[in-house]
Amino acid sequence: MIFKVYYQKTINEVPVREATNSMYIEAESVEETRKKLADREYNIEFITPVTGDYLEYERQHEDFHVETV
Incomplete structure (x- = not known):
């Protein structure tokens, strides 16, 4: 299954919609x-x-691609 992850690049960063990344x-x-x-x-x-x-x-x-982790 594929999941879309919404995240901020650092753990200390406060979630702000305009700065949210996804993968x-x-x-x-x-x-x-x-x-x-x-x-x-x-x-x-x-x-x-x-x-x-x-x-x-x-x-x-x-920009769709599945990350290899």
Whole structure:
């Protein structure tokens, strides 16, 4: 399954919508996604599964790529 992760680049950064980054991770669960990103010290705001029509929509964007972790 593919998850979309919304995050700030540093753990000390306060979440601000305009400064939020996102990435796509392939994992079995939200917990596994968090474990895969634990060493990066991101301030993870939200993780959501991307499936079906939503996944197809996201794949149409040129900046779509699944991170290898």
